[in-house]
Amino acid sequence: MTETRAQGSPASRLARNLGDTRCFTYVAELVPWRGMLGDDAGARVRALASELGADGRFSALSITDSAGGHAMLSPEVLASQLTEAGQEVIVHVACRDRNRNELLSLGWRLASAGIDNLLVLSGDYPTEGYLGVARPVFDLDSVSLLALYEGLNHGEISRDVVGRPIPRDRARSVPALGPVRGNETAVGPRTSFFLGAAVNPFKRVERDLVPQYAKLAFKARVGARFAITQVGYDPRKLDELVRFVAETGLPLRLLANVFVLSRTTARIFHAGEIPGVAIPDALAERAEREGASADKGKAFFLELAAHQVAIARGLGYAGAYLGGTSRAQDLAAVLDRAASFGPDDWRTFVREDAWALPDTFYLYAPDRETGLNAPARAPRARPRRVPLAYRANRAIHALAFAPGSGGFRAAGRVYGAAERAHLGHVAHVAEQALRSRSSTAATAATARFRRSPISVPRASASRTSATGRAGGATTATARFRVAPASGPAPTSVSSPTARMSRCSIVRPRSPTTRSGARAPGRTPIWVATT
Secondary structure: OOOOOOOOOOOOHHHHHHHOOOOOEEEEEEOOOOOOOOOHHHHHHHHHHHHHHHHOOEEEEEEOOOHHHOOOOOHHHHHHHHHHOOOOEEEEEEOOOOOHHHHHHHHHHHHHOOOOEEEEEOOOOOOOOOOOOOOOOOOOOHHHHHHHHHHHHOOOHHHHOEEOOOOOOOOOOOOOOEEOOOOOOOOOOOOOOEEEEEEOOOOOOHHHHHHHHHHHHHHHHHOOOEEEEOOOOOHHHHHHHHHHHHHHOOOOEEEEEEEOOOHHHHHHHHOOOOOOOOOOHHHHHHHHHHHOOOOOOHHHHHHHHHHHHHHHHHHOOOEEEEEOOOOHHHHHHHHHHHHOOOOOHHHHHHHHOOOOOOOOOOOEEEEOOOOEEEEEEOOOOOOOOOOHHHHHHHHHHHHHOOOOOHHHHHHHHHHHHHHHOOOHHHHHHHHHHHHHHHHHHHHHHHHHOOOOOEEEOOOOOOOOOOOOOOOOOOOOOOOEEEOOOOOOOOOOOOOOOOOOOOOOOOOOOOOOOOOOOOOOOOOOOOOOOO
16 A cells, blocks of 8 residues: 555645646546557557646546446546556546445545545436446445545544444344444544545526535535536636635635537537536537538637636636547647637636526626626525425424434334334335325425525534535525534535434435437547536
8 A cells, every 4th residue: 555645735736736826727537438458449548648648737637437327447447557657647436336335445445556636426327237227326425425535534434434243043133233343443544635526507597506506515514625617618607606615615626627519519418418518509509500610610619618718717716627529639729729818818708608508597696797797696586485385394304303303212212123023124114105105295395495595514614524415406595504603514404304414324316317328320428427
């Protein structure tokens, strides 16, 4: 195992570059292939990595983890080889295909290989698989995994490992989960992970956008120190994210995703075939016109990417994350063109390249002069009346399911008796039936009432307050409540299913159908999401 650096020291060259406010950092994306390291496809990707490393302007190469839910070579294989060659890498780690034990083991493997920079993602749902579509795991989500790896940084993970002895055949009870023997006070070796997260500020509607920002705040609270945006082409949304991070005091350095378009990828994005990525009709039509030119739109697409780099730099981003092409010459051309712009040219690009989706919700009021956002929040719409069914559901939750309530304690006693009588499965089925009946009315009510407030945790809260994933994705508001400078930080979001506790791990809901399959006759495009 490689020697880890002392806790608190810079974990990587990337961490030092992002920490230097005078430096604008460039990261290039590498997409693994379907095959082995020595394949022809592997040789091409390794040659691209060598060219990008020789360029000297890229602080790190970022390696995706089966993006889009398609099986690819594990990123740790390529990352290990590049690390041995002295190149700085970011490894994407998705929760989709691994349970918590494998994620823990993976963390140790990456640390042993000297890989410190991790981009932690929940991951896209699988869209293919051997003799059928692969079954997703999602044992942890991105927030929980960030907490796990931050625990490794502090050497505290051993005390969080719980287990249950295997019961004997004649045992009349099943022991409860508890600390593993010998781990109660154990402190393990500390890793030096520099942890990152993904965020999508380009969500069009409020009920999708607000949970993105709430979850980003949780990610920062449990250990994320940099964040990379999803692909998008709306400068006002990029500005919105910068304002939100500054307003809430999140300790995050932001990198803007600069994706080099082509006519083919524009069609795929416009069709909604990549989860979380959408472009407006106007940009899709422009891509079609430019793609019909002699150079197939290459000059336009490279210029658009250079404009995005300039806008990100002008808005105060720490760097740009470049992808969408497998040609090092194209990425170099983008950086050369961006370097040729004047210091205020980006303000012109904000208006020229305002490719916003129709009816987009913005957290802040518009600034007509700049085309960006004003410091003030957008005015709230008239509050909707809370349906009676929603109120009833919240009351039932407070009485029967909230920790510390009488119903919660009574249910604990019932479960204990059921487990001692080997009837735990029967009790579980009964509970699910009760929850299903009580939540039916609430689901319809929540669809009508989507303005339940979400609390945002302060970035200065204690690191030990790890959390599961933020619930309430179907309820949102334009107003975040941030804890005052004094007093305890908020410990929950306003959702019946979300609670803050050190060991709480909340499984995601049943997957919704996501279109990410390869379109006939088109080149597959892999774009990582949160």
